[in-house]
Amino acid sequence: MTSLQLSAKEEMVERFLDAAARGDMIQVSTMLSQSPSLINQTGYSGWSALMLGARNGHYPVVEALLSHGCDKFSVNSSSQTAYDIAKFWGHRHISNLLGHTDDRCQRVLPGADLHQQENYFSRETLDRLSAKRTDKGWLEDKQSDPNTVYLLFSNCSPMVSSPLEDRNAGGENQLCRFRYETVKDLLQKPATVLIFLGVERRKKPSSHTVDGVREPPAWFAINTDEDTAELLKRCREKNCCFPKTLNRDLLKFSEEEAGVVAQARSVLAWHSRYSFCPTCGSSTRSKEGGYKRSCLNSDCRSLKGVHNTCYPRVxxxxxxxxxxxxxxxxxxxxxxxxxxxxxxxxxxxxxxxxxxxxxxxxxxxxxxxxxxxxxxxxxxxxxxxxxxxxxxxxxxxxxxxxxxxxxxxxxxxxxxxxxxxxxxxxxxxxxxxxxxxxxxxxxxxxxxxxxxxx
The missing domain is CATH 3.90.79.10 (Nucleoside Triphosphate Pyrophosphohydrolase)
Incomplete structure (x- = not known):
């Protein structure tokens, strides 16, 4: 019964996508009124109805889908948005619609193409909450929160899981996620580097607790010099590893996880290079959720004023x-x-x-x-x-x-x-x-x- 239901759903998605590709406004509108969840469904290679309408120049379809609130920033397997597709195929009237910005912006930057191109590693999945980095009490509470997510890195390489059969065939990696109880021993070790990445972004309002609004889960990244074989034992899944060829393997994440990896790895790599003060050569310690290193020599001039050696470099x-x-x-x-x-x-x-x-x-x-x-x-x-x-x-x-x-x-x-x-x-x-x-x-x-x- 489940198989038949799944097939029926897949068939409905295919009919909806086909209608959008053909520019059949009547069928698109009818199916959306009957099943609104179709609007962002995707088919082959991650193409949505909006992308298919943009590809074939069907302005009314694109306009109708936008009016129903479809996600115009979603990407297909080639990282193309509907805007990219319309622009590539020369449908300027549709690319103008998809790239429409506030008139106030156009007055400030007349004639500019204000469509923001999103590149791999660029998606901000987490709200960084940089103001919380100096709140030591809040950070400590979040570290022991059972809902907090930890990512494990060894030599700045993240622990990932991927289907064994896909490892050499370009399969997608997924970050291994841990809870406090699994990693709390690592947090006590002096060589461990911990950075606060942020909290999950939520599209819908959080549910309420007795104390008020429940905060979304926080994310931290840990870099440790512990034996990798021992670290892998902490993961319940058997298909986990630490990628060795980073220039290739770091390109195998979803857009959402790639942004998290970019943030975490860049900061952790900075920590690995700045364990000693560039100003006086003394040892340094991590502060502010991992976004600052402070010299332990009280006479060091880096402790007076603002010095770019104290903060992650880009x-x-x-x-x-x-x-x-x-x-x-x-x-x-x-x-x-x-x-x-x-x-x-x-x-x-x-x-x-x-x-x-x-x-x-x-x-x-x-x-x-x-x-x-x-x-x-x-x-x-x-x-x-x-x-x-x-x-x-x-x-x-x-x-x-x-x-x-x-x-x-x-x-x-x-x-x-x-x-x-x-x-x-x-x-x-x-x-x-x-x-x-x-x-x-x-x-x-x-x-x-x-x-x-x-």
Whole structure:
């Protein structure tokens, strides 16, 4: 009976998605009135009715779905929102509808595309509650709360679970979650680093208790040097591990968990590098929920005033897609460490006292010999390996001759738009694009969609 009911539900979802794809407003409206829960249901590759309507240019369907409160920020398996899809396929009237912002914002930034691109590692699943980091009593109460969630890290690598058969086939990882009773012994050990990540965001009001509103569960991350085999015994599941190849394995989380991993790993990596004071060399201790390290030398000048050595550091990096003056080619390069055939955007660290525009121009010329003129910011991405912020830009070349710095990259080429499109589609690929979780992938996709009418 359960199997038949499930099949009937799946069939209803398929009919609803098909109606949206065909632009059948009558059927879409009828099915929504009968079963409102259909609105955010997804089918193949995570495509929703909104995405299908946007793909096929059905403005009335998109408008109706939005009026019913559908989630326009949800993404499919390729990390595309309905806005991205409409823009890629040239349905500007629909992308304008999906990217609509408050008129007040448009008056402040006239002509700007204010749609916020969400990149992997960027989703804020937790409310960080930074004001609570100095409330020692509140933090201690939360640590022993039975509803609090703990994440275990070893050498800044998170404990994850994944189906054994999917480990080598690109299956999705899930963070292993622990309660206080399981980890309280680790909290007593001097070498353990504990950071407060925040509390769960709740869409609906919390239920009430006698004392008032019940607070959502808090999340903490623990980094320990305990033996990994012993740590794995704490998990009830047998398919747990600590990933070894972080550049690959950290790209296998859901969007929600990826954001948590980015926050936790970046702060934990900072702790691993700052156990001694950069100012005087003395030992330091963790404070403020793990978001500050204080020198134990009472005479250290870092204890007077504000010093950026006391707080987690973020390293700004520009990553840019350089567009040929003809508008129909882009410049991509490859490093020796890249997988065979893969080309990506050029990138480099911003230097002290340098604007991001000048950093783009300098890095492109240093690595490829190409001179760049106009620079436009697109979006950014936290990159927790260990703690960079990738600042994504488009730029226009004012010279086209390539002369690579072989210490930086081994090759750079101009790729015509059609070759780039073919590489995304997997048809006659001239090269391999970076993984969809990278901002490089999203920058190239953004450029393709700017004037594409495929």
């Amino acid at each position: 390293d700004p990096v520009v990553i840019m897609l350089v567009i040929h003056p003809d508008g129909n080619q882009c410049l991509l390069g490859r490093k020796k460490i890249f997988p065979a055939g893969m080309f990506s955007c050029l990138a480099g660290f911003i230097e002290p006292g340098e604007t991001l525009e000048e950093a783009v121009r300098r890095e492109v010329e240093e690595e490829s010999g190409v001179k760049v003129g106009p620079v436009q910011y697109i979006s950014c991405q936290p990159w927790p390996m260990p703690s960079s912020l990738m600042i994504g830009c488009l730029s226009v070349a004012i010279s086209t001759d390539i002369k690579v710095d072989e210490k930086e990259i081994e090759e750079a080429r101009w790729f015509p738009r059609q070759q780039v499109i073919d590489s995304f589609r997997g048809t006659r690929p001239a090269f391999t694009v970076p993984p969809r979780q990278t901002i490089a992938h999203q920058l190239v996709r953004h450029w393709i969609g700017m004037t594409s009418n495929l």
